Amino acid sequence: MQSRCPVHRGDEKTVKAIVVGSGAGGATAARELAIKGFEVTLLEAGQTFNPLTHHVSWLSPLRGTILLKDETSIKHVFPHYQVTRAGDDLVIFRGVTEGGCTSISCGNMVRAENGLKEIALDLTREFTEIERTLPISTVPREIWRPLTQQMFDRAKELGFSPKPTPKVKTAAKCVGCGYCELGCVTGAKWDSRLLYADLLGKGVSLRTDSQVKQVIMENGTAKGVVVSHGSSTEHVKADVVVLAAGGIGTAQILRASGLEAKDNLWVDIVLTVGGVAKGAKMLNEPPMAWFAKKEHYILSPYFDLLSYWFHKPWKNVPADDRVGMMIKLADTENGTVHADGTVTKTLTEVDNERLEQGRLEAQEIMQAAGAIGPFVDGMVHGGHLGGTVPLQKGDTETMHPSLLPQGLWVADLSLMPRSQGLPTMLTAAALALRVARRIAQEKMPKGGDP
Numbered sequence: 001m002q003s004r005c006p007v008h009r010g011d012e013k014t015v016k017a018i019v020v021g022s023g024a025g026g027a028t029a030a031r032e033l034a035i036k037g038f039e040v041t042l043l044e045a046g047q048t049f050n051p052l053t054h055h056v057s058w059l060s061p062l063r064g065t066i067l068l069k070d071e072t073s074i075k076h077v078f079p080h081y082q083v084t085r086a087g088d089d090l091v092i093f094r095g096v097t098e099g100g101c102t103s104i105s106c107g108n109m110v111r112a113e114n115g116l117k118e119i120a121l122d123l124t125r126e127f128t129e130i131e132r133t134l135p136i137s138t139v140p141r142e143i144w145r146p147l148t149q150q151m152f153d154r155a156k157e158l159g160f161s162p163k164p165t166p167k168v169k170t171a172a173k174c175v176g177c178g179y180c181e182l183g184c185v186t187g188a189k190w191d192s193r194l195l196y197a198d199l200l201g202k203g204v205s206l207r208t209d210s211q212v213k214q215v216i217m218e219n220g221t222a223k224g225v226v227v228s229h230g231s232s233t234e235h236v237k238a239d240v241v242v243l244a245a246g247g248i249g250t251a252q253i254l255r256a257s258g259l260e261a262k263d264n265l266w267v268d269i270v271l272t273v274g275g276v277a278k279g280a281k282m283l284n285e286p287p288m289a290w291f292a293k294k295e296h297y298i299l300s301p302y303f304d305l306l307s308y309w310f311h312k313p314w315k316n317v318p319a320d321d322r323v324g325m326m327i328k329l330a331d332t333e334n335g336t337v338h339a340d341g342t343v344t345k346t347l348t349e350v351d352n353e354r355l356e357q358g359r360l361e362a363q364e365i366m367q368a369a370g371a372i373g374p375f376v377d378g379m380v381h382g383g384h385l386g387g388t389v390p391l392q393k394g395d396t397e398t399m400h401p402s403l404l405p406q407g408l409w410v411a412d413l414s415l416m417p418r419s420q421g422l423p424t425m426l427t428a429a430a431l432a433l434r435v436a437r438r439i440a441q442e443k444m445p446k447g448g449d450p
């Protein structure tokens, strides 16, 4: 969505908008509102994003030591990751940094639409428009490691109908390392910072290290936010407040403001089954080069760095010989985000049954391709966070869920009522685009719809 059209600056009085969060949803909303002539303040809790160099092999000897003792140790290595334990059996990861989770994504870009029909929301127009402006292509098969090719072929023979994964990146800049989730050192991978880079100082002003604590309410209408920056606190006023702090961040702000959020958090649970294949070197290829879609989950080749670093059962196999097959599951929407940002969520019986089915299939594909056991589970975690401000059927015309007060909008994955078991950046962006256009129609009717 680069330089799609000039910024509209009419004669109307400038309307001030606050957008909270610079991830897939927030960056999309900020861009669209600025184009429509709003003066946008983009408030981001995290710091400027810096990728971790891909020379991280020095970390391997530290596995199991006090420095990498468990998943919370990631903050010593890569502070942009925020880790929340939701229960004994589930860890949640998210990017709290400029660009949000897009800065640490694998760059996979697909339409995730589970549950949209139920609420009569058709995002085809937004999907198409966003896709048209982005460099989306699959990873050429020559760049896949031989074992990944083998697994693709065997999966096909076994009837899983695998497909190369669409990725959003400038192919010529991609060196094919396996470290997309630590940030892209060559700048090949797209992330949402690119959506507002050309608008900084021209309609968008970005403030990093600015954590929004609460929404300021006056007579039942949102009038601004309370922001903390280091040890200081500030009240920032605006005509429109748009929360796009992600499935956890948005719900946390709502609850801390005494407003409602739903106990409907979903996280798209990830479980990577680890096997062994000597010299497979799966870290020397982009992650998730292909995927096979099942009804409730996808299967995809994946070296789970977090399990490699922090998960004891993965400890005895060196990186070069570790292979993995990810199950990404559309989980039960049953999580709660509390006002202090903690999360409570458990896997249900249905989740566990589906994971078990995926586990057997993952192992079958790996074995058919020549990988051997022991096959061990990786860390169960989630990082696609949505559902806490779910749109309902009656909301889709206004894109303003009825639980939100006047003047307050949500433009992120929180709006998506159902889990996906699929990559979700594109969906978060498409929802935000629709929301921003609704806001523009309401607040600046002359700005119009393109």
Ligand SMILES: Cc1cc2nc3c(=O)[nH]c(=O)nc-3n(C[C@H](O)[C@H](O)[C@H](O)COP(=O)(O)OP(=O)(O)OC[C@H]3O[C@@H](n4cnc5c(N)ncnc54)[C@H](O)[C@@H]3O)c2cc1C
Pocket (backbone or CB within 6 Å): 020, 021, 022, 023, 024, 025, 026, 043, 044, 045, 046, 093, 094, 095, 096, 097, 098, 099, 100, 101, 102, 104, 105, 106, 107, 108, 109, 110, 181, 210, 211, 212, 213, 244, 245, 246, 247, 249, 250, 253, 382, 383, 384, 385, 411, 412, 413, 414, 422, 423, 424, 425, 426, 428
């Ligand atoms: C490791 C990982 C890999 C992923 N890979 C892919 C992939 O390959 N493809 C894909 O489609 N999806 C991927 N996802 C998921 C995808 O990135 C997210 O679903 C998507 O970015 C969600 O968009 P969002 O706007 O809802 O939230 P986010 O992108 O998470 O943005 C939320 C923003 O709000 C900020 N924030 C939070 N709280 C506050 C506050 N109080 N005040 C101010 N700012 C705040 C955060 O720092 C962040 O910048 C991945 C996720 C993870 C964790």
